[in-house]
Amino acid sequence: MSWITSYPATTFMPIQATEIAKEVDLLYAFLIISSLISFVILIGGMTWFLIKFKRTTADQKSAYITHNNFAEFLWSFIPLVIMMVIFYWGMVIFEKLRVPPTDIAAEIHVTAEQWAWTYKYANGKEFYSSANDPLIVPAGKATKLILTSKDVIHSFFVPTFRAKQDAVPGRYTQMWFEPTQPGEYIVFCTEYCGTKHSGMMIKIKAVPSEEYAAWYHAEKKGADTPADKGKVIFAQRACASCHSIDGSRIVGPTMKGLFGSNRKFADGSAASADDNYLRESILVSTAKIVESYPPAMPLFQGQLTDEEVENLIEYIKTIK
Known part of the structure; x- marks a missing residue:
């Protein structure tokens, strides 16, 4: 493809495909240089003192060496400042x-399993790494991944982005990145997950934003989006009998504007209504009881699959 950029190798590090990668490398360079300087001062100074002040006579061997308070303060204070x-x-x-920016251009669900990745887009597009399908994202715009795992802990690592995040069974984690230019970037699993762990590699394919928009909206699957599937489950499970979608108060909290809002609980604690909170509230409703509401919701753990929970969450996100 003509848009795939050939990056020159400038250092021993992978290419810097995001702006944050440059900041990470700068900090890393500072750590290397400061460690080298500290090593030279420590080992060089120690060697110089051993040679210069070697005790050779009986008087020298019996002499009492005093200390310098100012020198002792400096060699403790200066490293403290550097460490801070x-x-x-x-x-x-x-x-x-x-922390992802507010202007996210694409939000993609990524599910790990031995030994492949599945990526689902908000419009219903779904791809599998086992079929050599790349993860397509827009270049020059922020992409947010919501990760989980079907079996063991996996880890989604993109060296060129300097970004890594574990995919954990039973919960959601997130990461974001913004490729500066179109190109293809390798993703590794960096959490040992079994015999084929080393082969669990995929490609992120960053394309120009216009090309991404055309690809994203092409061959849409109609009502077969995760949010639409969640809407069906919401109706089938009679969720509307306790949770309104128009902001009105009934048995349970309304779904309107729920995602991302701050929730206060009966025990005095509070939390943001993110993906993990919604998942927990759907499966184990008694885990966090919203202030001024009764614990009336039944438990759905064991009754809903991970995919159904994910679809419900995507539907709740659309109720604003």
Whole structure:
């Protein structure tokens, strides 16, 4: 494809395919250089002192060596300052890596299993890595992945993005990235997951945003989207008898504007209504009782499949 970019190898590190990758590499370079300088000062100074102040006479061997308070303060305080700088710098980058921006262009569900990945788009498109299908994303725009696993812990790692996130059974994790240019990027599973772990590789195919939009809207599957499937389950399970979708109060909290809102619970705690909260509330409704509402909802753990729960969550996201 003409849009696939050939990146020149500039360092021993993988190419920097996102802006955050540059920040990660800068911090890494600082760690390497500061560690090298510290090593030279420590080992070089120790060697110099061993040679210069070697005790050779009886008087030298019996002499009492005093200490310098200022020197002792400096060699403790300076490393402390450097460590605090590294900690803060790393914290800032970690927050950027973990908190997605508000202008997400694509949200994709990625499910891991031995030894393949499944990716589902909001419009119903679904692909399997075992069929050599790449994960298609827009270049120059942010993509958010919601990850889970069917069996054991897997780990979704894109070296060129400097981004990695575990896929954990029974819960959702998330990661985001924004490829700066179109291209193909390798994804590794970096959590040992069985005999074919090393072969669990896929490609992320970043295409120009216009090409992505045309691909995304082509061959739409009509009402067969995860949200539409969730709407059917919502009706079949009679969820509307307790949860309104128009903001009115009935037995349970309304679904209108639920996703992303702040929830206050009967025990005084609070949490954001993210994917994990919705999953837990659907399967084990008594885990967190919303303030001023009775614990009336039945448990659906064992009654709904992971896919049905995922579809319900996608439908709830659309009720605004």
